Amino acid sequence: VKFDVVIVGSGVGGYPAALYLADKGFKIAVVEEHLVGGECTNYGCVPTKAFYHFAESVKFIEKISGQVYYKWIDLVEWVKNIVRESREGLEYLLQAREVTLLRGKGILAGPGRVVVEASNGKSSVECNSVILALGTDPADIPIARFDGVGVISNREALYLQEKPSRVLIIGGGVVGVELANIYSSLGVDVTIVEILEHILPFTDRDIALALKTHLAQRGVRVLEKTSVIGVEKKGSFYHAKLSSGEVLEVEKIIVAVGRRPKTSGVGLENIGVKLDEKGYIIVGENMETNVKNIYAAGDVVGGPLLAHKAILESLVAARSIVKEDVFKVDYKLVPLTIFTGLEVASLGYTEKELNAVGVKYLKFRIPVYFLSAVKIKGYKNAFVKIIVDESRERVLGIHLVAPNASEVISAYLPLYLGKLGVKEASRIPYPHLTISESLRDIAEYILGEPIHTIIKK
Numbered sequence: 126v127k128f129d130v131v132i133v134g135s136g137v138g139g140y141p142a143a144l145y146l147a148d149k150g151f152k153i154a155v156v157e158e159h160l161v162g163g164e165c166t167n168y169g170c171v172p173t174k175a176f177y178h179f180a181e182s183v184k185f186i187e188k189i190s191g192q193v194y195y196k197w198i199d200l201v202e203w204v205k206n207i208v209r210e211s212r213e214g215l216e217y218l219l220q221a222r223e224v225t226l227l228r229g230k231g232i233l234a235g236p237g238r239v240v241v242e243a244s245n246g247k248s249s250v251e252c253n254s255v256i257l258a259l260g261t262d263p264a265d266i267p268i269a270r271f272d273g274v275g276v277i278s279n280r281e282a283l284y285l286q287e288k289p290s291r292v293l294i295i296g297g298g299v300v301g302v303e304l305a306n307i308y309s310s311l312g313v314d315v316t317i318v319e320i321l322e323h324i325l326p327f328t329d330r331d332i333a334l335a336l337k338t339h340l341a342q343r344g345v346r347v348l349e350k351t352s353v354i355g356v357e358k359k360g361s362f363y364h365a366k367l368s369s370g371e372v373l374e375v376e377k378i379i380v381a382v383g384r385r386p387k388t389s390g391v392g393l394e395n396i397g398v399k400l401d402e403k404g405y406i407i408v409g410e411n412m413e414t415n416v417k418n419i420y421a422a423g424d425v426v427g428g429p430l431l432a433h434k435a436i437l438e439s440l441v442a443a444r445s446i447v448k449e450d451v452f453k454v455d456y457k458l459v460p461l462t463i464f465t466g467l468e469v470a471s472l473g474y475t476e477k478e479l480n481a482v483g484v485k486y487l488k489f490r491i492p493v494y495f496l497s498a499v500k501i502k503g504y505k506n507a508f509v510k511i512i513v514d515e516s517r518e519r520v521l522g523i524h525l526v527a528p529n530a531s532e533v534i535s536a537y538l539p540l541y542l543g544k545l546g547v548k549e550a551s552r553i554p555y556p557h558l559t560i561s562e563s564l565r566d567i568a569e570y571i572l573g574e575p576i577h578t579i580i581k582k
């Protein structure tokens with residue numbers, strides 16, 4: 126069978142291109158070896174955010190009026206249903222656009238030829254172009270190898286049939302802190318172990334510190350500059366020996382130390398697709414690899430492993446194939462988002478990055494607990510920080526550490542893009558009673574005319 130384009134992988138790096146190209150009249154096949162929607166739909170964004178929504182609600186009600194009664198299994202079933210609905214929605218979209226879904230593992234057999242290995246045999250398809258949207262697998266470490274039961278990744282952690290009593294999370298990156306926040310909010314005893322100086326090491330120190338304080342307030346033990354040096358299974362528990370000498374007895378160990386690109390065993394060497402030193406596929410701005418007509422998009426090309434980045438890359442790859450209205454992904458516009466009650470959303474440069482390259486800047490930081498919208502949600506440590514260049518005209522970085530930050534960051538985007546001046550922002554009636562009002566407050570503060578913030582003289 127001959128297709129115009131074969132897309133290997135149906136996650137957020139793959140399916141948007143399929144839908145776009147099919148709409149343009151191209152004959153498309155998507156090869157998927159597991160579940161349509163990939164990590165985001167099945168084991169990442171969707172189930173974590175469903176759990177998160179539930180956990181925040183429980184935590185909030187408990188704060189106001191005592192214990193909430195619910196059955197863990199009902200929660201897991203509800204999460205499963207949300208995930209199933211999302212997945213089926215994608216399957217429907219693919220079907221409605223007449224995209225052929227080939228179940229099995231896609232392997233590049235040569236230029237314009239993809240072999241599909243399924244449990245019931247092999248088949249081969251021809252095509253003009255290929256998009257590789259292979260994604261990543263969770264990585265484990267020699268001291269804690271996944272066993273699918275007690276030493277697990279996000280894939281199992283979001284579908285546990287029973288609520289664990291004690292959990293150790295190895296790795297204080299985004300996945301680690303999001304899972305720690307969810308579990309601790311639901312009453313699980315959680316310890317995070319981070320080998321580096323602080324959790325969320327890619328963020329500024331004050332963001333990491335605010336999150337550490339927040340997690341501690343939720344009852345999470347955050348052990349930084351600590352590693353796990355031994356794991357032993359003892360009955361239904363695991364004993365984890367830490368570099369500090371402490372031994373933790375836990376039911377589950379969630380390894381959240383990072384991801385590995387799924388680039389081996391898929392025939393990339395058959396046609397010479399180049400990888401970087403970490404195994405990610407190297408692409409140009411149009412998402413084409415070093416091999417003509419072979420494109421790649423999403424987590425498999427590295428950079429921030431985020432769904433909104435993957436979606437755009439997928440569309441860039443599709444447009445490059447159509448050769449129509451091609452744009453470049455502006456990676457500095459990809460917000461980092463961390464969903465932890467007291468959320469983090471960052472755009473642009475951090476102080477750490479600017480210091481590293483010696484760029485001079487000014488920073489403006491205001492606490493935003495005075496906003497009733499923040500007060501109602503109850504996050505005393507919430508703040509907004511804007512980094513501007515010395516002329517105060519160019520915004521270099523925006524960092525929100527506040528409830529709903531992941532939504533509110535979009536309100537800040539025009540400021541970052543230079544499409545909205547600080548003065549203009551100070552005159553916009555952002556809707557009351559929302560956290561987006563913080564934008565007017567910080568704009569007033571930058572202008573030296575704050576209404577709600579006291580400037581100490």
Ligand SMILES: Cc1cc2nc3c(=O)[nH]c(=O)nc-3n(C[C@H](O)[C@H](O)[C@H](O)COP(=O)(O)OP(=O)(O)OC[C@H]3O[C@@H](n4cnc5c(N)ncnc54)[C@H](O)[C@@H]3O)c2cc1C
Pocket residue numbers: 133134135136137138139156157158159160161162163164165166168169170171173174229230231232258259260261279300387391422423424425430431432433434435464
């Ligand atoms: C716990 C967790 C929470 C997350 N939450 C968020 C969030 O809230 N917001 C956000 O922006 N991002 C989030 N992410 C990141 C997001 O999930 C990824 O950025 C996104 O899944 C990347 O999409 P992708 O299509 O590139 O890769 P994947 O989602 O990994 O999809 C790759 C697909 O390709 C298939 N595949 C791979 N190789 C082959 C092959 N050879 N043949 C056939 N099929 C193949 C795989 O089965 C898979 O379905 C989260 C990640 C995790 C782990």
